[in-house]
Amino acid sequence: MKITGFRLGLLSAPLRVPFRTALREVSHVHDIVVELHTADGAVGRGEAPPTAAVTGETLGSIEAALRGHICPALVGKEVASLEELCSAISQSIVGNTSAKAAAEMAVWDLYAQQCNLPLYKLLGGGRTTLTTDITISVNDPETMERDTVDALSKDYDTLKIKVGENPALDLARLRAVRAAAPEAIIRIDANQAWTPRQAVRLLDNMQSEGLNIELVEQPVKARDLEGLQFVTDHSPVPVMADESMFSPLDAMTILQRHAADYVNIKLMKCGGLSNALKILSAAEVYGVECMIGCMLEAKVSVTAAVHLACAKGAITRVDLDGPALCSADPVDGGAIFCGKHIQLTDAPGLGIHGISGLRYLDGTPIAI
Ligand code: MG
Numbered sequence: 001m002k003i004t005g006f007r008l009g010l011l012s013a014p015l016r017v018p019f020r021t022a023l024r025e026v027s028h029v030h031d032i033v034v035e036l037h038t039a040d041g042a043v044g045r046g047e048a049p050p051t052a053a054v055t056g057e058t059l060g061s062i063e064a065a066l067r068g069h070i071c072p073a074l075v076g077k078e079v080a081s082l083e084e085l086c087s088a089i090s091q092s093i094v095g096n097t098s099a100k101a102a103a104e105m106a107v108w109d110l111y112a113q114q115c116n117l118p119l120y121k122l123l124g125g126g127r128t129t130l131t132t133d134i135t136i137s138v139n140d141p142e143t144m145e146r147d148t149v150d151a152l153s154k155d156y157d158t159l160k161i162k163v164g165e166n167p168a169l170d171l172a173r174l175r176a177v178r179a180a181a182p183e184a185i186i187r188i189d190a191n192q193a194w195t196p197r198q199a200v201r202l203l204d205n206m207q208s209e210g211l212n213i214e215l216v217e218q219p220v221k222a223r224d225l226e227g228l229q230f231v232t233d234h235s236p237v238p239v240m241a242d243e244s245m246f247s248p249l250d251a252m253t254i255l256q257r258h259a260a261d262y263v264n265i266k267l268m269k270c271g272g273l274s275n276a277l278k279i280l281s282a283a284e285v286y287g288v289e290c291m292i293g294c295m296l297e298a299k300v301s302v303t304a305a306v307h308l309a310c311a312k313g314a315i316t317r318v319d320l321d322g323p324a325l326c327s328a329d330p331v332d333g334g335a336i337f338c339g340k341h342i343q344l345t346d347a348p349g350l351g352i353h354g355i356s357g358l359r360y361l362d363g364t365p366i367a368i
Helices: 059-073 082-092 097-115 141-153 167-180 196-208 225-234 248-257 273-286 299-311
Strands: 003-020 025-038 043-048 129-131 134-136 158-162 185-189 213-217 239-241 262-265 290-293 315-319 331-333 336-338 341-343 352-355
Touching: 003 059, 025 059, 025 097, 025 299, 043 097, 043 299, 059 082, 059 097, 082 097, 097 273, 097 299, 129 299, 134 141, 141 158, 141 167, 158 167, 167 185, 167 196, 196 213, 196 225, 225 239, 225 248, 248 262, 248 273, 262 273, 262 315, 273 290, 273 299, 290 299, 299 315, 299 331, 299 352
Parallel strands: 134 158, 158 185, 185 213, 213 239, 239 262, 262 290, 290 315
Antiparallel strands: 003 025, 025 043, 129 341, 331 352, 336 341
16 A cells, blocks of 8 residues: 555644743644545544744744655655655654654554554553643742642642743742642653752752652753753752653663653654654663653644553653643544543554544645
């Protein structure tokens, strides 16, 4: 079965409330969807969000990379040659990790459909359920306390608290969240906002006040591996690398230096499932647990991440709340998101049947 063509579309979904981190503020999910078509009518789907602050990619750059470089490298190739397809994606253009991740999930979707297996089974997995945390955006302490109460009322028991925007407020933020959620698991994400010494000081203060922080994600600048290692060596809170780790090579460097205690794998950073599997293998060798994370994504790409997480035991923490943050779900099929519970079905591939309201792109530049 050959890939005969592709279509690109724009998927839009409003967020329940604006999403704020130390890096950005967003009110809608607007993602590029890629469809790969075969001669016998099968469709493989993938999705990529524009996360310019992290991967450098915009809607326009994702569309251009897929239309001009990545998808043309796939047309005419056999779906059965999975490795050849993945390497064609990898070699079609440098960088552009989210665009590549979208194309790769479409390829894996088709391949698993052809095998008549759900993707998680193709990857060797046995579990079909996950429990995700929920993200609390960075705001003033009162707003974050209110958002915490709201999350607990929806039965979430693990909270990922964004901090780092005006770090002087971070202790007060965590005090407010902990007071509202005495039993919850609280992990925090500074999104590169702190200096290494500031991070250690803040984390020392949090733990000595009994705020009981499970881990801190990306306390320092992405490229400051020395700083990341300094925090890992001196902080009472375990450290997770996020923006510091894109590629399998980044992962190897961090693992070999023990620059972090955990790593956060996101398909959009590493360029797709193939590289995520390489990172997972390296982490297993080093005995390092992984989190599976997502950007602000709708359900196509998060479903691919769910399949991966259900297949790999090294993924011990799940931060796949993208679909839960949207107030509408245009995707028919895929993983089922119900509060903190995520469930897979045994439909072949990603299990996605269609996307309502998908605006197909005809090649003219996107205007949003
Ligand atoms: Mg993060």
